Amino acid sequence: MPRKYSESKLTMADLEAMAKKVSNWGKWGPNDEIGTLNYIGPEQLRRAGTLVKQGKAISLGLDFNQAGPQTGKFRRFNPVHSMLATGTDSCAGKHGNPNIQYADDMVTMPLQCGTQWDALSHIFNNGRMYNGYDASNVDANGAKKNGIEKTKAKMVGRGVLLDIARWAGVDSLDDGMAITNADLDACAKKQGVEILRGDFVIVRTGHMERCLKQGDWAGYSGGDSPGMAFETAEWAFRKEIAAVATDTWGAEVRPNEIEEAFQPWHWVVIPMMGLTLGEILYLKDIGDDCAKDGVYEFLFSAPPLPITGAVGSPINPIALK
Amino acid sequence: MAKGLTRADVLKKAEELKNWGKWGPDDQLGVLNYITPADIANAAKLVKKGKVFRLGLELDEKGPQRGLFGGRWNPMHQMLATGTDAVQGIQEPLVGMRYADDAINLPTQAATQWDALAHVFLGDQMWNGYSATLVDTRGAHKNGIEKFADKMVGRGVLLDVAKHRGVKRLPDGSAITSAELDAVARAEGVEVRRGDFVIFNTGQMADCLDRGDWGGYAGGDAPGLAFETVDWIHKKQIAGICSDTWGIEVRPNETTDGTNQPWHWVTIPAIGIVHGEIWYLCELVADCAADGVYEFFLCAPPLVISRGTGSPINPQAIK
Numbered sequence: 001m002p003r004k005y006s007e008s009k010l011t012m013a014d015l016e017a018m019a020k021k022v023s024n025w026g027k028w029g030p031n032d033e034i035g036t037l038n039y040i041g042p043e044q045l046r047r048a049g050t051l052v053k054q055g056k057a058i059s060l061g062l063d064f065n066q067a068g069p070q071t072g073k074f075r076r077f078n079p080v081h082s083m084l085a086t087g088t089d090s091c092a093g094k095h096g097n098p099n100i101q102y103a104d105d106m107v108t109m110p111l112q113c114g115t116q117w118d119a120l121s122h123i124f125n126n127g128r129m130y131n132g133y134d135a136s137n138v139d140a141n142g143a144k145k146n147g148i149e150k151t152k153a154k155m156v157g158r159g160v161l162l163d164i165a166r167w168a169g170v171d172s173l174d175d176g177m178a179i180t181n182a183d184l185d186a187c188a189k190k191q192g193v194e195i196l197r198g199d200f201v202i203v204r205t206g207h208m209e210r211c212l213k214q215g216d217w218a219g220y221s222g223g224d225s226p227g228m229a230f231e232t233a234e235w236a237f238r239k240e241i242a243a244v245a246t247d248t249w250g251a252e253v254r255p256n257e258i259e260e261a262f263q264p265w266h267w268v269v270i271p272m273m274g275l276t277l278g279e280i281l282y283l284k285d286i287g288d289d290c291a292k293d294g295v296y297e298f299l300f301s302a303p304p305l306p307i308t309g310a311v312g313s314p315i316n317p318i319a320l321k
Numbered sequence: 322m323a324k325g326l327t328r329a330d331v332l333k334k335a336e337e338l339k340n341w342g343k344w345g346p347d348d349q350l351g352v353l354n355y356i357t358p359a360d361i362a363n364a365a366k367l368v369k370k371g372k373v374f375r376l377g378l379e380l381d382e383k384g385p386q387r388g389l390f391g392g393r394w395n396p397m398h399q400m401l402a403t404g405t406d407a408v409q410g411i412q413e414p415l416v417g418m419r420y421a422d423d424a425i426n427l428p429t430q431a432a433t434q435w436d437a438l439a440h441v442f443l444g445d446q447m448w449n450g451y452s453a454t455l456v457d458t459r460g461a462h463k464n465g466i467e468k469f470a471d472k473m474v475g476r477g478v479l480l481d482v483a484k485h486r487g488v489k490r491l492p493d494g495s496a497i498t499s500a501e502l503d504a505v506a507r508a509e510g511v512e513v514r515r516g517d518f519v520i521f522n523t524g525q526m527a528d529c530l531d532r533g534d535w536g537g538y539a540g541g542d543a544p545g546l547a548f549e550t551v552d553w554i555h556k557k558q559i560a561g562i563c564s565d566t567w568g569i570e571v572r573p574n575e576t577t578d579g580t581n582q583p584w585h586w587v588t589i590p591a592i593g594i595v596h597g598e599i600w601y602l603c604e605l606v607a608d609c610a611a612d613g614v615y616e617f618f619l620c621a622p623p624l625v626i627s628r629g630t631g632s633p634i635n636p637q638a639i640k
Contacts, residue, residue, distance in 0.1 A: 045372070075422075138405070303634075316624055
C-alpha cells in the first residue's frame with residue numbers, strides 16, 4: 001500500500017545515483033530527441049489496434065476553461081478563451097463583408113495549464129537535457145532540441161490504467177502518499193494486466209476527482225499531492241515503458257522525498273531517462289469504465305499540438321476499447 | 322451545379338438538406354451520430370502496418386494566416402521559463418529545479434483544426450435550430466467544440482483528387498464535383514461509407530510549402546468542393562469532411578451575388594457536418610500512393626475548450 005513520502009529518507013546522493021542508473025543518453029544514437037517513445041514500434045501499434053473491441057472512445061482531457069486548476073503559481077494561468085466573432089453580433093447585423101454569418105474565437109494558455117504532455121526539453125539536470133543536449137538550446141525562441149513537435153506522430157500505442165486509488169480501496173490517496181514499485185506491480189496483478197515495453201502507463205490517484213468533488217482545487221497545482229515514489233524511476237526504466245501519465249499536477253509525490261530538490265523524480269525521468277510525462281489527466285470516466293468491464297488495456301492516442309519548439313502541449317488523450 | 326448561384330439557391334438547398342431534429346431536439350453532434358461502436362471497432366482493424374501519420378501542420382509564426390479573413394493571426398509561442406535562464410541560475414526559487422515552460426496564443430482556427438457546429442449560422446440559427454445568439458462573448462452555449470471530446474474517432478478515407486487528375490496541385494478556382502469524388506474513390510478501390518471521415522487532397526498546401534509562400538492560401542482563391550457536393554455529403558451520410566485547404570469549398574465561390582462561402586451555409590448549420598481544415602496530408606498521400614491503401618483509423622481529438630467554436634488539432638491517421 002502507498003506509504004508516506006517521508007519514509008524513504010533519501011538524499012541528493014540517491015538522486016545522483018538514480019540519474020546515473022536510469023540514463024538513456026546515447027541509447028538511440030546521439031541525435032535522438034524522443035527518448036522512451038522509441039520503445040513503440042510497428043508491433044506495439046498493431047497490438048494496440050487489436051484492443052479496440054467494443055468501439056468505445058473515452059476522453060481523458062480536463063475541460064480547458066477559467067475554472068481550471070491554475071492559481072498563477074509559476075506564472076501559469078488558466079486558459080483565456082476570447083471571442084473574435086459571435087452569434088450576437090451576427091444577429092445584430094454586424095457581419096457585413098464577408099457576409100457569411102459565423103462565430104470565431106481564440107485561446108491564450110500556458111501549454112501546461114491543464115491536461116498536457118511535458119516535452120523532453122521541460123526539465124534540466126546539471127545544465128543538460130535529455131540525450132546530453134545543453135539546456136541553452138531552450139531560449140526565448142523555444143526549444144531547438146527535444147521540442148514537443150518531435151513527438152507529433154509518436155503519442156499512440158497501448159495504454160494501461162493502473163487504478164491505484166481503487167486498488168487501495170479509497171476514493172483518493174491522501175496528499176503525501178507515495179506509490180511504490182511494489183504498489184504498481186500489485187495493482188497490475190490484481191487488475192490482471194501486464195505492463196509491456198512501450199506502454200503508456202496511466203496512474204490514477206483520485207486527486208483530481210477529490211478536488212472536483214469538493215469544488216476547490218486547493219493546493220492541486222504545485223502543493224501537496226499523492227504521486228509516484230522516487231524509486232519508481234527505476235521501475236519505469238526496467239519496464240521500458242514509453243510514458244507515465246497521472247491525474248495529478250506533477251506526477252510525483254509531494255512533499256518531495258528529497259528536501260534539497262524540487263520534484264526530484266522529474267530531475268531523473270525527463271532529462272536522464274527521456275521518459276514522456278503526462279499530467280493533469282481526467283481519469284474518472286476511464287477509471288469507472290475499467291472497473292466495470294475489468295479491461296485495463298486499450299488503444300491510447302494523445303497527439304500533442306505540433307507547436308514548433310514548445311516544451312509541452314495541451315492534449316485531449318483518447319482511450320479506445 | 323455551375324457558377325451563377327444566388328443566395329436564394331443556397332437557402333433553398335439548406336432547407337432541402339436540413340437534418341434538424343433528426344437526432345432529437347437536444348442534439349449537438351450532428352452527423353457524428355452516424356458513427357456506431359461497430360464502425361469504430363472495424364476502423365481499428367485497419368491498423369495493419371503499425372504506422373502513424375500526423376496530419377497537423379506545425380504551429381508557429383510561419384503559418385498560413387495573413388489577416389485575409391476575420392483578423393486571424395499565426396500562433397504566438399512565448400516562453401515562461403528558458404534553459405538560458407536556468408543555466409545562469411535565473412529562475413524562481415524552486416530548490417534547485419531547472420526547467421523551461423511556455424505559453425501559446427492562437428485563434429482556434431489558425432491552422433489544422435475542427436470547426437465546431439457553432440461556427441457557422443444559417444440566418445439567425447445554427448445546427449439543430451438553436452439561436453445564433455447562444456454564441457455570445459462567453460462562447461458557444463450550444464454546439465461548442467467540447468461536445469466532440471470523445472467523438473472524433475473512426476474510419477478515415479483519403480480521396481487524392483490531385484493524383485487522380487495527374488497533377489501536383491489543383492489550380493485555384495477549380496471545383497471538385499460529386500462525380501469526381503466518386504471517380505476518385507473508384508480509382509482508389511475504396512468505398513465511402515456512412516460514418517466516414519472523408520479527407521480529400523488538392524495538393525494546394527504541399528505546393529505552398531514547397532514554394533515557401535502561402536500566397537492567398539488563407540481566405541484567398543483555392544481549389545475545393547463544388548457547391549453541389551452538399552448533396553453527395555448528405556446522401557453518403559459521412560461524419561466529417563476534411564481537406565488540405567483553408568476552407569474546403571472552391572474559391573472564388575460559385576455565387577454571383579456576393580454570398581460568401583455558400584457551401585458552408587448548408588454543411589455546418591443545415592446538415593450538421595464538421596469540417597477539418599488546413600490538414601497536412603503530405604506524408605499520408607505519399608504512403609497511400611505507395612501501398613494503394615486509402616482507408617485507415619483516424620483519431621483527431623479536439624482540445625476540450627469549453628464553449629469553443631473550433632479547436633486546433635493534430636489528427637493521427639493510423640495504418
